[in-house]
Amino acid sequence: MTVPFVRTPDERFDSLADFPYDAHFVDVDGLRMAYVDEGPGDSGTFLLVHGEPTWSYLYRRMIPPLVDAGYRCIAPDLIGFGRSDKPTERSAYTYAGHVAWLTEFVAGLDRPDRGLHAFVQDWGGLAGLRVMAEQPEWFDRVVIANTALPVGEPMGDGFAFWRQLSQELDPMDCGALLQQATTRELSDAEMDAYRAPFPDETYLAGAREFPLLVPIDPDDPAVPDTRAAWRVWEQWERPVLTLWAPGDMVLGHLQSEFVDRIPGAAGQPHQTFEPAGHFLQDDRGEDVAAAILAWMSSS
Numbered sequence: 001m002t003v004p005f006v007r008t009p010d011e012r013f014d015s016l017a018d019f020p021y022d023a024h025f026v027d028v029d030g031l032r033m034a035y036v037d038e039g040p041g042d043s044g045t046f047l048l049v050h051g052e053p054t055w056s057y058l059y060r061r062m063i064p065p066l067v068d069a070g071y072r073c074i075a076p077d078l079i080g081f082g083r084s085d086k087p088t089e090r091s092a093y094t095y096a097g098h099v100a101w102l103t104e105f106v107a108g109l110d111r112p113d114r115g116l117h118a119f120v121q122d123w124g125g126l127a128g129l130r131v132m133a134e135q136p137e138w139f140d141r142v143v144i145a146n147t148a149l150p151v152g153e154p155m156g157d158g159f160a161f162w163r164q165l166s167q168e169l170d171p172m173d174c175g176a177l178l179q180q181a182t183t184r185e186l187s188d189a190e191m192d193a194y195r196a197p198f199p200d201e202t203y204l205a206g207a208r209e210f211p212l213l214v215p216i217d218p219d220d221p222a223v224p225d226t227r228a229a230w231r232v233w234e235q236w237e238r239p240v241l242t243l244w245a246p247g248d249m250v251l252g253h254l255q256s257e258f259v260d261r262i263p264g265a266a267g268q269p270h271q272t273f274e275p276a277g278h279f280l281q282d283d284r285g286e287d288v289a290a291a292i293l294a295w296m297s298s299s
């Protein structure tokens with residue numbers, strides 16, 4: 001039985017700044033999941049997974065150069081975000097549920113024989129890295145940016161501050177939040193695009209719940225699964241690149257965890273970007289895409 005949900009009116013997404021991409025839709029566990037699908041795919045296919053509280057709009061500065069280089073870019077809106085359906089009860093959102101929704105989405109894609117490439121950041125990493133660990137045969141190269149895969153330990157004062165703030169904000173203005181987590185000045189139109197999925201509090205259940213789902217307590221039900229994912233990643237030999245914004249007050253200190261623990265990350269041309277905030281795709285999207293393209297063409 002489908003959980004109660006709301007669907008953001010289509011007109012909220014009219015005339016988005018620098019985002020001329022049509023939405024495609026698939027059914028995922030009885031909910032409509034939206035995604036962007038652009039580019040020829042002659043060079044390969046990239047899955048671009050966003051985090052909290054953003055949507056595929058976050059990738060508007062990365063999609064054009066990747067497409068120009070022949071890549072197909074698939075950027076889903078996670079359930080509860082963007083143009084996807086939004087369950088209205090916070091209990092409908094769980095870590096395992098987000099992984100299951102994303103797994104069902106990727107399972108339905110026309111995947112290339114040589115595997116998807118992936119770029120994950122924020123909750124795109126928490127969910128995406130779990131999907132990859134559970135379905136490694138679906139993926140080839142992986143780019144990891146400003147994310148975490150915690151196994152029941154605190155993640156520092158920055159995350160603790162954000163976790164509390166996310167529950168107290170009234171209203172939760174996602175345009176203002178993006179401005180606070182980036183270093184460049186966003187235009188009013190860009191901030192409005194980040195606000196577009198959420199006409200009022202009814203639509204924000206997923207955005208409110210996401211910070212509480214990060215497994216920072218040893219008794220969190222997600223810990224066994226994140227530990228299992230790390231066991232896969234600690235044996236992962238395919239190439240892994242980290243692109244990081246150390247100026248991120250929440251996750252800027254975590255790059256070395258992925259570089260040091262994943263065999264496929266050894267010897268790769270990892271980069272940092274400064275100035276840049278948590279959402280480096282928005283701050284430095286073209287530079288991030290350039291780093292990806294240089295890496296992809298280097299071997």
